[in-house]
Amino acid sequence: DIMEQAFRTRDGMSSEEDWEFHQAIYRASGNPLFEQIIAAMYELFHRFWEHPLGVRDFGHASFPYHRTIYERIAARDPQGARAEALKLI
Numbered sequence: 001d002i003m004e005q006a007f008r009t010r011d012g013m014s015s016e017e018d019w020e021f022h023q024a025i026y027r028a029s030g031n032p033l034f035e036q037i038i039a040a041m042y043e044l045f046h047r048f049w050e051h052p053l054g055v056r057d058f059g060h061a062s063f064p065y066h067r068t069i070y071e072r073i074a075a076r077d078p079q080g081a082r083a084e085a086l087k088l089i
Contacts, residue, residue, distance in 0.1 A: 007063055019045065021066055025073065062088055 003017035065088040072081035
């Protein structure tokens, strides 16, 4: 909800909230190594969000998958969450 609100009120600029969304998923996985690996890539991810491979409107294209990932996790559907995450990637 926080990420969606930031996205809508700042014209798609929600990189910090996007980062926190994914961090929450990594923390919930219970795998501290996974969270540490992703945290080490903080700068790389943020540079990507500033210039997403020249893809115009990248945030708007990927944004809907965050809600569907969340919904699959909330439904305790790991296969569905993985399928949604692959769409995001």
